[in-house]
Amino acid sequence: MARFVLPSKTLAFSKRSLLGLISPVPLQLNCSVNCFQNTAKSTIRLRHFLAPEVNLRRKCCPLFPSVSRIKQVKKRLICSVATEDLAKEVQEPKMETPKEIFLKDYKMPDYYFDTVALKFALGEESTIVTSKIYVFPRVEGSSAPLVLDGQDLSLISIQLNGKALKEEDYRLDARHLTILSPPSGRYDLEIVTEIYPQNNTSLEGLYKSSGNFCTQCEAEGFRKITFYQDRPDIMAKYTVRIEADKSLYPVLLSNGNLLEEGDLENGKHYADWEDPFKKPCYLFALVAGQLQSRDDTFTTRSGRKVSLRIWTPADDLPKTAHAMYSLKAAMKWDEDVFGLEYDLDLFNIVAVPDFNMGAMENKSLNIFNSKLVLASPETASDADYAAILGVIGHEYFHNWTGNSLKEGLTVFRDQEFSSDMGSRTVKRVADVSKLRNYQFPQDAGPMAHPVRPHSYIKMDNFYTGKFLSI
Incomplete structure (x- = not known):
């Protein structure tokens, strides 16, 4: 949200006079209302003040503007008075002062x-x-x-x-x-x-x-x-x-x-x-x-049958085949490599075009932006397929390696998964390239923060380039 900041209190114009620059139309409307409703006394005083000057100029200056012109000037002056009164009444909204929260002040909940x-x-x-x-x-x-x-x-x-x-x-x-x-x-x-x-x-x-x-x-x-x-x-x-x-x-x-x-x-x-x-x-x-699902099942190594469903708008359903393959591959890989078996009877994925995050690892109900799930052979590249494989696996792996407080461990797991499913060398080169192009510049700039910062103002500020792959 853009904010108008005054660089100095000693400027020739005040905050009050800036109201007309920031929002001219409402100000003129309010001014008109005040001219008719709230300035009767000011009008009388102004009329007495202008009358002698008008008569003098009529006698001494035949080219003096007409009475209608005087009325226009008077109206502007009246509105000016009303505008000043209005500005005094207008109070700027009070904004909450950002509060810094310190790690040292952490207390266990009561x-x-x-x-x-x-x-x-x-x-x-x-x-x-x-x-x-x-x-x-x-x-x-x-x-x-x-x-x-x-x-x-x-x-x-x-x-x-x-x-x-x-x-x-x-x-x-x-x-x-x-x-x-x-x-x-x-x-x-x-x-x-x-x-x-x-x-x-x-x-x-x-x-x-x-x-x-x-x-x-x-x-x-x-x-x-x-x-x-x-x-x-x-x-x-x-x-x-x-x-x-x-x-x-x-x-x-x-x-x-x-x-x-x-x-x-x-x-x-x-x-x-x-x-x-x-x-x-x-x-x-x-x-x-209004969603439709692609349904499948996965049988765990202990013999339990898990229902798998990927939900999308009806038109996108044909583009979810690779996402379903990626989910089943991730579940199998987690069992084979880490010995971790899925612990519920149902796993849902929702992919909608207007989800505000890239993807979210909610327990058993992962929500994705459509661009991270949908692919068709006519339009998707090899890189698109690899990206879907990695992100589907990443959010699924959160099921066992914790929520975003353990993000680094989950990233390691999805990197290992993608390496085993494709080329380990190519995956490593891609990961290092991302670090060099995005993470290193950020860590050298104003958005850098330690892994365990001593304070914060807004928790969302922690979601930086470290999450570009999610």
Whole structure:
């Protein structure tokens, strides 16, 4: 976002006079309104002030402009007075001062979450999110305030152990919801919020684009879905229920295994999902929309059959054959080389053209931008096929070698995978070339930072050239 910065307070023009340069049309409209509504006294004073001068010039200067000209001058002067008054009333929006967060100030959370049950009622105007969290203190008997992150949320209700909280029991501001005096032991916390995905232009949290609902929660997007401790050291098991109009959103996806799906009244349907493994909230994912899938299966070395599905808009489905081959190859390679077997019954990939990141390793529901998944023999080069193989493998390998906090290890694994599937020499030359052309210049510039920085202002700033291959 561009910002207008004044280089000096001693300039001949002030911030107030810049209003007309930045936004002339609204200023003129406001000026006109003020001329008619708010400047009666100024008009009278100005009329008395101008009258003697007009009479004098009429007598002494026959070429003096007409009365209409005087009225125009008077109007400009009146508007000038009104503009100054208006400028005094206009207050610049207060921007939050960036706050530097230091590693030395890190504290373990006062509370952990064991399970999180989410319910989404997807709608055209808004979406209602109900979260039920099982909370327990890090130190038994502690009753410190519970501080939850939240942004762009409308709070509907809060219940603690089934009892509605009164307004004096919590504090709500633009960034946080604080439960002031929670119980000293374990308790259930249920929060209902309303969000507006169709207006979410940040493309963080839950947003709607091209008719589909999609999520991007890394690094701090989950706080735009519901109030939560949006930090990677809070690990919990998730169950998710999604309800939506069946004709508009026939596909309802989330992390884990599909437990149940069915129809509801008024043309709606639902899908229940369960992820039995603990994860941080930024690996939560949800997709709902008009998609079709390429289906296949993979049998693990222990004999379990895993369902594989790659979801895309209908027109893109023929271009997903190589992506499916790459996924199966990655699963087999991980078993053969590292002895790691996939641990769920279902693995979903979603590829949509307007996903705001390149790819995201959400547990069992990887989301990609279409350009990293689709390929056809008529248009794709060998480099395109190699890139798809590598990125599909990379996001799958995150399943066992952690989330983005272990990015380096996952990059090593995808490099080894691509080397074994193709030419090790060619892959090594390509990786070194990327380091020399992108990473080294960046590490020598203002975007450089240590692997473990001592402070940060915005977590997103860590996503630099080190992630170009993802």
